Amino acid sequence: MPGLNSKRPTHTVDFIPGDTRNSVFLGNPLLDGMVTSIMALGAEVWAGKRRLKVIESLMAAKRDVTPAAIEAYVPTPEEERAWEAERDQLVKLTFGSLVIKGDPPADFVAAPTAAKAPATPKIKE
Amino acid sequence: MINRRTALASSALVALASPTLAASRAAAPKGAAPDIEPRGSDGRLERLPTLDLESRHDFICGVNKFANTELRAASRARIGVLAKRAGLDPKAAVAPADALKLFGADPAVRIRDRVWHSAHNYEHDILDLAFHSDGDAYLAEMEAYDKRGPGKLILDPKMTIPGYTRHKIHQQPGGYVGNPFAGHIYHYATNVFYRGANDQDERHKGYAAACPTPADGKVARVLDIGTGIGQLAVAMKEKHLGAEVHGIDVAAPMLRYAHMRAVDLGADVTFAQKLAEDTGYPDGHFDIVVSYILFHEVTAEATKAIIAEARRILRPGGVFFPLDFNTKAPPSPEASYSVWMDHRWNNEVWRLEYASLDFAAEMAKAGFDVADKAGAGAGTFGTIVGVKRA
Numbered sequence: 078m079p080g081l082n083s084k085r086p087t088h089t090v091d092f093i094p095g096d097t098r099n100s101v102f103l104g105n106p107l108l109d110g111m112v113t114s115i116m117a118l119g120a121e122v123w124a125g126k127r128r129l130k131v132i133e134s135l136m137a138a139k140r141d142v143t144p145a146a147i148e149a150y151v152p153t154p155e156e157e158r159a160w161e162a163e164r165d166q167l168v169k170l171t172f173g174s175l176v177i178k179g180d181p182p183a184d185f186v187a188a189p190t191a192a193k194a195p196a197t198p199k200i201k202e
Numbered sequence: 203m204i205n206r207r208t209a210l211a212s213s214a215l216v217a218l219a220s221p222t223l224a225a226s227r228a229a230a231p232k233g234a235a236p237d238i239e240p241r242g243s244d245g246r247l248e249r250l251p252t253l254d255l256e257s258r259h260d261f262i263c264g265v266n267k268f269a270n271t272e273l274r275a276a277s278r279a280r281i282g283v284l285a286k287r288a289g290l291d292p293k294a295a296v297a298p299a300d301a302l303k304l305f306g307a308d309p310a311v312r313i314r315d316r317v318w319h320s321a322h323n324y325e326h327d328i329l330d331l332a333f334h335s336d337g338d339a340y341l342a343e344m345e346a347y348d349k350r351g352p353g354k355l356i357l358d359p360k361m362t363i364p365g366y367t368r369h370k371i372h373q374q375p376g377g378y379v380g381n382p383f384a385g386h387i388y389h390y391a392t393n394v395f396y397r398g399a400n401d402q403d404e405r406h407k408g409y410a411a412a413c414p415t416p417a418d419g420k421v422a423r424v425l426d427i428g429t430g431i432g433q434l435a436v437a438m439k440e441k442h443l444g445a446e447v448h449g450i451d452v453a454a455p456m457l458r459y460a461h462m463r464a465v466d467l468g469a470d471v472t473f474a475q476k477l478a479e480d481t482g483y484p485d486g487h488f489d490i491v492v493s494y495i496l497f498h499e500v501t502a503e504a505t506k507a508i509i510a511e512a513r514r515i516l517r518p519g520g521v522f523f524p525l526d527f528n529t530k531a532p533p534s535p536e537a538s539y540s541v542w543m544d545h546r547w548n549n550e551v552w553r554l555e556y557a558s559l560d561f562a563a564e565m566a567k568a569g570f571d572v573a574d575k576a577g578a579g580a581g582t583f584g585t586i587v588g589v590k591r592a
Contacts, residue, residue: 079331083341086345087341088454088455089379089381089382089455090363090380092368092377092379093368093377095370095373095549100547102315102316102319109320112316119261120257120258127253127260128253131253150253151244161264164260164263164264165268172265172273175273177309177310177313178279178310185309
C-alpha cells in the first residue's frame with residue numbers, strides 16, 4: 078500500500094495480504110508483467126487523447142482554456158458516446174491480437190500454473 | 203452533490219485553479235466541513251479528483267468490457283471444445299482441480315484471465331495511490347462527516363474483527379478492514395465491474411424495488427447486513443422514507459465512506475460497526491433484513507450463523523432478502539472453472555465454501571419460509587426470499 082502522510086486515525090486493522098499479485102497465467106512472469114505494462118501505457122495514451130479532446134471542445138466553444146477549465150469540463154452526451162466508441166476502438170486495437178481462436182500450435186507447450194490455493198493463513202485477532 | 207449538467211459551484215472552480223486538494227479545502231467557508239469534490243459530481247457519483255485519473259479509470263472500463271466480451275467469448279468457446287473432447291457433460295459441474303487441468307493450460311483461457319486480472323490490479327493501484335497521495339485531506343473529510351447528519355455513524359474501536367474478514371477480498375488493497383480508503387476504492391473499482399450501469403446506484407435501486415414488503419405492509423425498521431458502502435441501505439431508505447434504516451458492517455473504513463455518502467445524498471441512515479452474526483439487536487426488531495453480495499465473502503460457518511441471526515432479529519412475518527450468486531445456478535464446466543478462478547486468483551477466499559451450500563435450504567433449516575419470488579430487476583440475484591414464520 079502507498080505511504081500515508083497523516084497522523085489522523087485510520088480505523089484500520091491488520092489484514093492478510095494473500096498472494097494473488099504473484100499470479101502467472103502465461104508461463105513466464107515477465108510475459109504476465111508485459112500485459113500489465115501495455116495496459117498501463119494504453120491508459121496513459123487514452124488519458125492524453127481525452128485531455129486533448131477536452132481542450133478541443135473548449136476551443137470550439139470559444140471558452141477559456143485553463144487548467145481549471147480543463148479539469149472541470151463535463152462532456153456532452155454526444156461527446157460521451159463518441160469518446161466511448163473511440164476508447165473501445167483503441168482497446169480493441171491494443172488487445173485484439175490476444176483474442177485466440179482454435180487449437181494452439183501442435184508444438185505449443187503450456188507452462189504450469191498454480192493448481193491449488195495455499196492454506197488460508199491465520200491472523201492474530 | 204450536484205447534477206452533472208449543472209455548472210460547477212464557484213468554490214469548486216476556485217479550488218481547481220490550484221493544483222492540490224488542499225486548496226479546495228481552503229476554498230471552503232471557514233468552519234465548514236471539508237467536502238473534497240474538486241471536479242463536482244456526476245449525479246450521485248463524485249467525479250474522480252483529476253481528469254487523468256478519470257481517464258485511466260475510463261480506459262480500464264473499456265478493457266474490462268473487452269475482457270468480458272471478446273476475450274471471454276474466445277475463452278468460453280475453447281472450454282466448450284476442450285470439455286467436449288474430454289467427454290464432459292456440458293450441463294454438469296466439474297471438480298475445480300479437473301477444470302484447471304483441462305482448461306487452465308489453454309492460451310485463449312489464460313489470456314482472458316491475465317487481461318482481466320491485470321485490469322483489476324491496475325485499477326486498484328491507481329485508486330489506492332490517488333487517495334493515499336492526499337490521504338490527510340481525505341481522512342479529514344471523513345472525520346468531519348463522521349459527526350454530521352442526517353443519519354449517524356457508530357464505530358466500535360474495541361470490536362474484535364474476525365480473521366475471516368481480514369483477507370484482501372477480491373484483491374482490494376488492504377481488503378475492507380486494512381485500508382483507510384477501502385470505501386473510496388471499492389466504489390470506483392466496482393463501477394468498472396458494473397461498466398457504467400451503476401454510477402447512479404441503478405442496481406441497488408432496482409434491488410430495493412424488487413425487495414418484497416411484509417404481507418401486512420408494515421415497514422418500520424430495515425437492516426442491511428454487510429452494508430459495505432451503503433448503496434443498498436440508502437436505496438432502501440429512499441424506498442421506505444418513513445422507516446428507520448440501519449446498515450451494519452465489520453469494516454470501519456467502508457462504514458465511514460457509506461455514512462459520508464449518505465450524508466451527501468441526504469439519506470437518514472444509521473451505519474454501525476457490528477458483526478452480522480452477532481448484531482446485538484433485540485429479537486424481532488426489524489421488518490426487513492437485506493444483504494448484497496455478503497454471503498460469498500464469509501465462511502460457510504458464518505453464513506449459517508448470519509442466517510440464524512437474521513431470523514432472530516426479524517419480527518414474525520418479516521422478510522429476509524439476501525442478494526448474492528445463485529448457489530443453484532445451472533452448472534457447467536465453464537462455471538466450475540470461473541468459480542475456481544474467482545476463489546483462487548481473485549482472492550474470493552470463501553467462494554468455494556459458499557458455492558458448496560444450498561443457500562435456500564440453509565434458510566429453510568433456520569426456520570424461514572423460503573420462496574423464489576423476487577420481482578423483475580433482481581437479475582440473477584435476489585431469487586430467494588425468506589419470511590419468518592409467525
